[in-house]
Amino acid sequence: xxxxxxxxxxxxxxxxxxxxxxxxxxxxxxxxxxxxxxxxxxxxxxxxxxxxxxxxxxxxxxxxxxxxxxxxxxxxxxxxxxxxxxxxxxxxxxxxxxxxxxxxxxxxxxxxxxxxxxxxxxxxxxxxxxxxxxxxxxxxxxxxxxxxxxxxxxxxxxxxxxxxxxxxxxxxxxxxxxxxxxxxxxxxxxxxxxxxxxxxxxxxxxxxxxxxxxxxxxxxxxxxxxxxxxxxxxxxxxxxxxxxxxxxxxxxxxxxxxxxxxxxxxxxxxxxxxxxxxxxxxxxxxxxxxxxxxxxxxxxxxxxxxxxxxxxxxxxxxxxxxxxxxxxxxxxxxxxxxxxxxxxxxxxxxxxxxxxxxxxxxxxxxxxxxxxxxxxxxxxxxxxxxxxxxxxxxxxxxxxxxxxxxxx
Amino acid sequence: xxxxxxxxxxxxxxxxxxxxxxxxxxxxxxxxxxxxxxxxxxxxxxxxxxxxxxxxxxxxxxxxxxxxxxxxxxxxxxxxxxxxxxxxxxxxxxxxxxxxxxxxxxxxxxxxxxxxxxxxxxxxxxxxxxxxxxxxxx
Numbered sequence: 199x200x201x202x203x204x205x206x207x208x209x210x211x212x213x214x215x216x217x218x219x220x221x222x223x224x225x226x227x228x229x230x231x232x233x234x235x236x237x238x239x240x241x242x243x244x245x246x247x248x249x250x251x252x253x254x255x256x257x258x259x260x261x262x263x264x265x266x267x268x269x270x271x272x273x274x275x276x277x278x279x280x281x282x283x284x285x286x287x288x289x290x291x292x293x294x295x296x297x298x299x300x301x302x303x304x305x306x307x308x309x310x311x312x313x314x315x316x317x318x319x320x321x322x323x324x325x326x327x328x329x330x331x332x333x334x335x336x337x338x339x340x341x342x343x344x345x346x347x348x349x350x351x352x353x354x355x356x357x358x359x360x361x362x363x364x365x366x367x368x369x370x371x372x373x374x375x376x377x378x379x380x381x382x383x384x385x386x387x388x389x390x391x392x393x394x395x396x397x398x399x400x401x402x403x404x405x406x407x408x409x410x411x412x413x414x415x416x417x418x419x420x421x422x423x424x425x426x427x428x429x430x431x432x433x434x435x436x437x438x439x440x441x442x443x444x445x446x447x448x449x450x451x452x453x454x455x456x457x458x459x460x461x462x463x464x465x466x467x468x469x470x471x472x473x474x475x476x477x478x479x480x481x482x483x484x485x486x487x488x489x490x491x492x493x494x495x496x497x498x499x500x501x502x503x504x505x506x507x508x509x510x511x512x513x514x515x516x517x518x519x520x521x522x523x524x525x526x527x528x529x530x531x532x533x534x535x536x537x538x539x540x541x542x543x544x545x546x547x548x549x550x551x552x553x554x555x556x557x558x559x560x561x562x563x564x565x566x567x568x569x570x571x572x573x574x575x576x577x578x579x580x581x582x583x584x585x586x587x588x589x590x591x592x593x594x595x596x597x598x599x600x601x602x603x604x605x606x
Numbered sequence: 607x608x609x610x611x612x613x614x615x616x617x618x619x620x621x622x623x624x625x626x627x628x629x630x631x632x633x634x635x636x637x638x639x640x641x642x643x644x645x646x647x648x649x650x651x652x653x654x655x656x657x658x659x660x661x662x663x664x665x666x667x668x669x670x671x672x673x674x675x676x677x678x679x680x681x682x683x684x685x686x687x688x689x690x691x692x693x694x695x696x697x698x699x700x701x702x703x704x705x706x707x708x709x710x711x712x713x714x715x716x717x718x719x720x721x722x723x724x725x726x727x728x729x730x731x732x733x734x735x736x737x738x739x740x741x742x743x744x
Contacts, residue, residue: 263634270632270645275685278632499682500634500645511641566628 205419211340212424217431218483219299220292220390220544222476223537225432226456227605228383229439230449231375234366237433239384243391244429246584248421250392250555251400253562253573253581255417258404261567265401266497268567269557281553282498286491288550289395291543293487294526297323298536299480302453307473316530320523323484327519332406332505339482345475350434352463352472358441366440382598382605385591386541389548391429392588397554398490402497406506411571438463452537492519541604549595551588559585624673635678635699647685648677648696675700 228236258264263271266285270278300323301315308315326335371380409417438459439450450456453476460472489505496503496515503515530536559581562573573581599605624630626649633646652674653660660671677696684691 267634271634274627274632275682279682279686496642500642502642507641 201416205416207337208416208420209424209427210344211337212420213427213431214340214343214346214478215336215482215486216425216428217343217346217435217479218393218486219296219480219536219540220393220547221432222299222435222456222479223450223453223540224383224386224390224544225435226439226443226450227541228387229436230443230455232372232380232383233440233444234363234433234437235368235370235372236380236384236387237367237436238369239387240391240429240432240436242587243388244426245580246388246587247392247396248425249577249580249584250397250558251421251425252418253577254397254401254558255404255409255421256414256571257558257562257567258401259409259411259414259417260569260571261561262405263561263567264405264493264497265398265554265558266494268561269554270498272557272560278498281557282494284550285394285398285553286494288543288546289398289487289491289494290522290525291539291546292393292395293484293491293522294529295536295540295543296480296484296487297523297526298530298539299453300477300484301530302536303473303476303480306454306457307477312536313531313533316527319481319484320527323481323488324520324523326485327488327505328509328516332403335485335505336403339478339485342478343475343482345471346431346435346479348460348464348468348471348475349431349438352460352468353434353437353441354463355468356438356441356459356463358437363437363441376602378598378602379605381594382545382602385548385595385598386544386605388587388591389546389551389595390544391432392551393544393547394550394554395487395490395547397558398493399486401558402489402493402504406504408506488519488522491522492516545595545599545604548588548591550592552585552592555585555588630676635676644678644697646676646678647681649673650675650677650698673701676704 225240254265257268261268266282269281272278273281297316297319298312300319301312304310304315304319305312371377404417435456439456442459442462443450443455448455448458457469457472457476461469464471492515493503495501495518496512499514501514502512504512509516529539559573561567562581563578565572630646630649634642635644635646637643650673651660651671654669654672657669676699678699679691679696681691681695
């Protein structure tokens with residue numbers, strides 16, 4: 199019974215923790231401009247993150263090593279540092295976007311300017327990282343993030359023409375958009391679903407919680423059930439935008455437009471719930487990305503890390519996270535639009551994906567690390583297909599960004 | 607196409623074989639409590655037992671040098687951009703403290719520990735616990 203509860207809790211937090219500011223913004227933007235014609239990308243991304251998260255979870259459980267320890271061991275100091283720089287900077291961009299997301303959500307709830315909420319949000323994130331136990335932190339934000347299901351509820355309450363909506367789901371470039379923008383947003387959506395921080399966080403979290411091989415079944419269920427359901431939530435966000443915003447000709451440029459369909463469909467109560475969901479999802483993701491920045495640095499440089507240690511025993515790890523939060527505040531204080539930061543961060547996430555994916559794939563096949571838990575043939579076939587997909591997305595992202603003027 | 611002559615088999619070696627790149631360099635070092643402390647940055651080689659001291663000119667027939675210590679320190683910069691840090695910047699972790707006593711098992715590493723500074727290097731013998739093990743080698 200206790201085990202069953204554990205599995206249920208794991209699945210629920212995986213769903214609630216799946217959506218972050220990147221998913222919210224990108225899905226709404228795509229829904230409002232392309233309808234559901236890019237929904238297949240969410241599917242590709244969700245399968246990808248399932249494969250990738252499973253693999254890094256297994257590496258963590260079998261070898262006790264988290265992602266960046268492995269990357270440094272395998273790539274050496276030079277290539278490892280180049281990899282760290284890219285991954286860390288993009289993660290820092292995501293931290294900034296998430297903190298901006300919390301502030302924007304609080305602005306929507308309170309009408310107090312988001313710039314005033316930013317320091318408060320960052321301090322709250324730091325306090326939770328400093329004080330709160332890992333499992334409590336994960337479960338509370340994950341469960342509260344579940345309130346974003348209100349997007350799915352609102353979709354039903356909007357009573358859309360389901361046949362029309364389903365016919366939109368066929369991949370096709372809308373008449374008013376170009377092929378380049380279509381593919382640019384395809385990559386953005388892929389990057390939002392498969393952000394590298396999820397993998398840093400997942401594998402380091404496995405070490406934090408002391409996973410053994412026997413815990414892998416539970417983690418596999420969490421991932422294989424929770425992430426696809428989280429993906430469904432992403433689709434609901436896009437569908438809401440496709441039903442309300444697309445016909446009205448509103449292209450999403452702010453968080454208030456993301457939640458507009460919920461207000462239209464589910465009224466005041468829905469609005470209250472979605473605001474709670476927004477704060478929970480961005481706050482949870484801010485915790486995960488901030489921790490990820492500490493994890494990557496500490497693992498590369500061989501510092502002691504982890505929330506399971508007292509902050510005094512992992513001083514450099516905690517200091518690194520404080521500095522990252524301060525940098526995030528400083529960037530946001532310039533008045534840069536957090537939604538814009540988010541849009542860039544998901545694309546750069548796609549650029550950085552191969553850097554972490556490839557080392558994990560190699561180590562997952564190395565019996566010296568994995569013993570008899572190396573990748574099976576089936577996993578390797580899927581993983582190789584995804585390696586190609588990830589490489590193509592990564593290489594095409596920046597040229598497409600230049601050609602399309604970042605999707606304008 | 608001619609089939610190439612098979613290579614002669616590798617001569618048997620006493621003790622365990624470790625690949626410096628794969629198994630030693632850049633590995634995480636844990637202290638005796640399992641807390642990460644640093645990574646292995648370099649290796650120190652010395653003359654084998656009974657052999658003359660290593661000199662720039664190695665006469666033919668000298669036994670192969672052996673690993674005497676793992677080195678660590680704030681030397682990432684020189685490792686990436688080249689150059690050589692003064693040896694005072696390196697902290698020695700003697701191999702005898704690190705190699706596992708169990709036969710056939712993987713190497714285990716030991717904590718550089720809060721030892722006294724001796725001649726510019728931390729001496730791990732100041733903190734020698736019998737079953738301290740470091741690293742989670744494959």
